[in-house]
Amino acid sequence: MTATISLCMIVRDEEETLGGCLASVQGLADEIIIVDTGSVDGTRRVAEAYNGRVAAYDWQDDFAAARNYAFSLANGTFILWLDADDRIAGEDLKKLLALKRELTAEVSGVVMPYCLAEDAVGRPLVADRRLRLVRRESGCRWSGRVHEYLEFPRKGEIRVWDAMIRHTGRADHSRRNLRILRRWIAEEPGVSGRRLLWYAHICYERGHYGQAAKGYRKLLLEPSGFREDRLIACFRLADCCRRLGDGRGRLESLLGSFHYGPPQADFCCQLGEWFEERADWRTAAYWYTQAIAVSGLDTGLRPVASAALTWLPHARLAAVCLRLGDAGAAYRHNEQALRHLPDDPGLLGNRARLEAALRS
Numbered sequence: 001m002t003a004t005i006s007l008c009m010i011v012r013d014e015e016e017t018l019g020g021c022l023a024s025v026q027g028l029a030d031e032i033i034i035v036d037t038g039s040v041d042g043t044r045r046v047a048e049a050y051n052g053r054v055a056a057y058d059w060q061d062d063f064a065a066a067r068n069y070a071f072s073l074a075n076g077t078f079i080l081w082l083d084a085d086d087r088i089a090g091e092d093l094k095k096l097l098a099l100k101r102e103l104t105a106e107v108s109g110v111v112m113p114y115c116l117a118e119d120a121v122g123r124p125l126v127a128d129r130r131l132r133l134v135r136r137e138s139g140c141r142w143s144g145r146v147h148e149y150l151e152f153p154r155k156g157e158i159r160v161w162d163a164m165i166r167h168t169g170r171a172d173h174s175r176r177n178l179r180i181l182r183r184w185i186a187e188e189p190g191v192s193g194r195r196l197l198w199y200a201h202i203c204y205e206r207g208h209y210g211q212a213a214k215g216y217r218k219l220l221l222e223p224s225g226f227r228e229d230r231l232i233a234c235f236r237l238a239d240c241c242r243r244l245g246d247g248r249g250r251l252e253s254l255l256g257s258f259h260y261g262p263p264q265a266d267f268c269c270q271l272g273e274w275f276e277e278r279a280d281w282r283t284a285a286y287w288y289t290q291a292i293a294v295s296g297l298d299t300g301l302r303p304v305a306s307a308a309l310t311w312l313p314h315a316r317l318a319a320v321c322l323r324l325g326d327a328g329a330a331y332r333h334n335e336q337a338l339r340h341l342p343d344d345p346g347l348l349g350n351r352a353r354l355e356a357a358l359r360s
Helices: 015-023 043-049 063-072 090-100 174-187 193-205 209-221 227-243 247-260 265-277 281-293 312-323 327-340 345-359
Strands: 005-011 031-036 053-056 078-081 107-118 124-135 157-160 165-167
Touching: 005 063, 015 043, 031 043, 031 063, 043 053, 063 078, 174 193, 193 209, 193 227, 209 227, 209 247, 227 247, 227 265, 247 265, 265 281, 265 312, 281 312, 312 327, 312 345, 327 345
Parallel strands: 005 031, 005 078, 031 053, 107 157, 107 165
Antiparallel strands: 078 124, 107 124
């Protein structure tokens, strides 16, 4: 028997975006539940046009509570969650329809890639993976008043499915998120764990890099925590140090990521850049080569720029190899970068210059 899927969403004043989201899941969701947290525009009208069941909800500055309420209204075998500015493209919708036919009783949840930014032709620039589909009876609940996350089922199989959901929004919610976080801290004193990470994120998003760096460093001193959170903290701390002109701190943050597992491609690229900026071409080449070697490793659930996994280390190696006097290696790496970005004018220009150098 084919599983049924309830799409659960929380929205507010999403008249302009909700229709695009709901249109992109036609044929997938057997039930659409829209929890409206106080819209004053035509959001309800749009939802009802797609046969959505709209439920009013008294907003409490708590995203997890609102999402848990939406989940409580679901009747399907599985629950899919989306935001109003998320979209599922045609090929990815086909993959999800195929998945729907394969959701056996043993499956409790499905992790899917989430594109956070894309280029002009739709190629992902930054993506992570999220628990996107859960069995309704698995007991999964949301946690966190802001930057909420869905807890993984304790039992059953977790599938990983290559059907990408794309985020199209560009709104800056840092002011709202800071207000919610401050209220949360006032009502439940103490900042540690994920609340500390979210505080540092909000400082980072608002350009307060010194405060963000303090938050990330404090998180990394805690005795335990999620591996992905610590890797994110290392990466963001390194960028804070870069912006603050703290080269030593940046290097220590990047190397500190090795406490939490083997080197990963984006960290290796940043290490290559650190040494390249100091004209240490051989060490830079080593780290860019390492980035290529580990590009196929699982990066977990944290966001990673696709460039670090594809063209970037090859492009930088081309430049570094040329500095080292090896035009042949530079040409080969430039060609590898072009496999990922075949129309890039910079890489095409490099090809012409390197071909001329090899002929001379």
